[in-house]
Amino acid sequence: MLVCLTATVGYAQEVLVENGKIIIDASAIPNTRVKKARATDGNNITRGTNTATNISSVVSDDKVYYKFELSRERFTGFWLFAVNRCRNLTDDGGGWRLPTYKEAALIYILWPELTKAGLTDVAGGTGTDAGGDGTTLPYVTYDDNGTIQRVDKRRTGNYYRCIRDLD
Structure with a gap:
């Protein structure tokens, strides 16, 4: 997955600033225009159902949303707390959510x-030790081959940043 996202960095994804909002335009990589779920039936241990109505599902992570805004604030806590905090964020009219795995990877890359x-x-696409220095991907663990495995949802030291799907 990282290879897919990084292969096109430099010309496919674009960071934009529009009216003070910081936006990632990911329309040149496999994307969706179907708004992502903002809630989950999972918990700090399990992902929950594998449907598009669950932000932590594999189905939801299939493609990144084509254009999204990043919140300026980042915060720390358990993963489920972060899902609910983003969902309940009312800044600029609401509509915020936690990034999917692939969106978090894109935030880190960019x-x-x-x-x-x-x-x-x-970076706070969600995670620890992610300062954009190229050594760690926010909140994601790897196997010995460098393949993304999972989010460590049980750690309180994870950093999070909310995003909002744009039209």
Whole structure:
């Protein structure tokens, strides 16, 4: 998955600043225009059902949303807390959610451009030790082959940043 996202970095994805909002345009990679779920029936241990109505499902992670805004604030806590905090965020009219795995990876990959656009702290696509230095991907663990395995939802030190699907 990272190979797919990184193969086109530099010309496929674009970081935009529009009216003070920081946006990722991911329309040049496999994307969807169907708005992502904002809730989950999973918990801090399991993903829950594998349907598009569950933000943590494999189905929901199939493709990134084609264009999304990033919140300026990042915060820490358990994963389920983060899902609900983003879902309940009312800034600029609401509609916020936690990124999917692939969207978090894209945030991490584009972190140097996002910091130039004005974001601060760690990437917070969700995770720990993710300062955009190229050494860690937010909240994701790897196997020995470098394949993304899972989010460590049980850690309280995970950093999160909400996103919002744009039309």
